[in-house]
Each structure stands twice: as structure tokens, then as C-alpha cells.
Amino acid sequence: MEELNIEIIPIVSEEETRELIKEKCIVGRVIEKKMTGAIMKEIQELPIGMNHLKRIRRYEGQLEIIICKIEEEENKKEEEIIKEWKTEESNIQMIQKLEGIDINSIKVIEVPKYAPVNKEQYKTFSKIWPCNLFPPSLPTPNIENEEITYVKEMINKLNVDQRIETKTKNEELKCDKRCISLVCNANKRIETIQKDTTIESNHPLLHAPFNALQSIPLNHKHYLCTGFDLFTTHEPCLMCGMALLHSRFGRVFFIHQHKTNGAFTVHHLNKKKQLNHHFNVYQIKFI
Numbered sequence: 001m002e003e004l005n006i007e008i009i010p011i012v013s014e015e016e017t018r019e020l021i022k023e024k025c026i027v028g029r030v031i032e033k034k035m036t037g038a039i040m041k042e043i044q045e046l047p048i049g050m051n052h053l054k055r056i057r058r059y060e061g062q063l064e065i066i067i068c069k070i071e072e073e074e075n076k077k078e079e080e081i082i083k084e085w086k087t088e089e090s091n092i093q094m095i096q097k098l099e100g101i102d103i104n105s106i107k108v109i110e111v112p113k114y115a116p117v118n119k120e121q122y123k124t125f126s127k128i129w130p131c132n133l134f135p136p137s138l139p140t141p142n143i144e145n146e147e148i149t150y151v152k153e154m155i156n157k158l159n160v161d162q163r164i165e166t167k168t169k170n171e172e173l174k175c176d177k178r179c180i181s182l183v184c185n186a187n188k189r190i191e192t193i194q195k196d197t198t199i200e201s202n203h204p205l206l207h208a209p210f211n212a213l214q215s216i217p218l219n220h221k222h223y224l225c226t227g228f229d230l231f232t233t234h235e236p237c238l239m240c241g242m243a244l245l246h247s248r249f250g251r252v253f254f255i256h257q258h259k260t261n262g263a264f265t266v267h268h269l270n271k272k273k274q275l276n277h278h279f280n281v282y283q284i285k286f287i
Contacts, residue, residue, distance in 0.1 A: 035100030
């Protein structure tokens, strides 16, 4: 069997690929640095969802402090937003206590809406306003060296080289037609290898990953495929991704990315916080 030279790339969560998104808040200038402690005692805590922001920043030689968050106001000028904010009864009471803030300096600025979870985001987000770096809530670990041989063996079982040669130049690389999928159980033993059968069966759902899932012996999976690995030539579509999630798969390894409807690279289905199961996904690239 020919030795494969591969790179195993973790497919990260949506929060790790997120671009800078901004939201608005009210900021004021601290009159004197020594008054900062008193201001912090009087000012309200940052709203939920803004704890990734530093409360104070140094800007043009002076200290500025976030007073509060404001809702997005379409077609409203900054002067109108500030005027309305100052006249709200609850804000009037707060302003009276904030003797250390220059009320005339109050302005509306944009700050990062979400926490940076990696160094690249931190570098970009902190240019807008100082942030705290939070680790990703659902990280995808790298594959350890002792498992690389196992991954290579399973990829070889898919007859990868033959499959790559059959794809056409302009074809959308979906998990149907030429796709082959293989399932290993928690003991790293092959349970099944299946092809796509949508054409011969005239059934639109019988993609290779779905066929592989359906063909696992019931006495082995007991409905749940906890700890099972799926190896597939093509990234599962959203339908197949939901089937894998519902069956509680442990990991997925794919070769070709499904660029328009990939369950993991486009929809990040495996890392959705709203769902009650999460699993790790990797792309195999040949080097």
C-alpha cells in the first residue's frame, strides 16, 4: 500500500472564523486619573455579553470609560442619540453620580460585539477597543501523532487516488454521486464502507454518509454511535451532517470540501452551541 503524505486540518468553530462585528456604546472621558476608582464604584456593570471588553482605555493621552451599551438606532445621528440618552430619567440619576466624567465629552463609539478567541482576532478587535482574549468554547484539538497511522489506513481504504481522478473540473464536490464513506467503531474497527446510491435507487437521500450510517449493524451501534469515526471522500451536506449529529458521532474526516452547503465548513453544524451534541471534524489534504 502506497504511503500517504497528508495534513490533517481541524475545522474550527464559527466563533474562531468570525470577522469583526461592532456594536455601539456610550463613552465618556475621565476628568482625572485619580477619580477612576470612584467612578467604577458608581457606574453600572457592563451588560451581559460585553465582559470581553476592558472598561477603560487610554486614547489620545486621556482615559475613556464605557458607560453603557446602546441599541442600534437606524437613521439617527450621534447628537440625537446622546441627547435622548441624557434625558432618560434613569440616566439622569446615574449622570449626577458620575462627577469624575466630563459630561460634555460623552460620545457614541463602536466596540467589538464578540470576544476574540484567538490571537488573530485579538490583534484586530483590540485596535477598536481593548479586549480580553477568551479561549474558544468548543475548540477542535489537533490529531495526535499516534493516531495519524490509523487515519492514513482508513483514507487508503477509500481508494482515494482513484476517486480524485474521476472528478470533473467544474463539478460541485458534494457527498453524493462519487462519494464513498467508511465508518469505524470506537475500537477503530471498520463497520461499513458505502457508496452513494441516489442514481440507481432513484432516491435523493441515499448519499454515501447516510448509507454508511444506515448500514451499521444495530447490535453494534445501539442507536447511538458514540466514539465512532466517519471517513468520507466528500464533506457531508447539511442533511447528512444532521444525521451524523443525531446519531452522536465522535469525529468526521473528509477530503473534498463542499463549498456551498458543507455541514461543517459552511454551517458549522458540529459546533452549534444551541445543539445538544458537538463533535470534531477534520479535513484531509495531500502533501
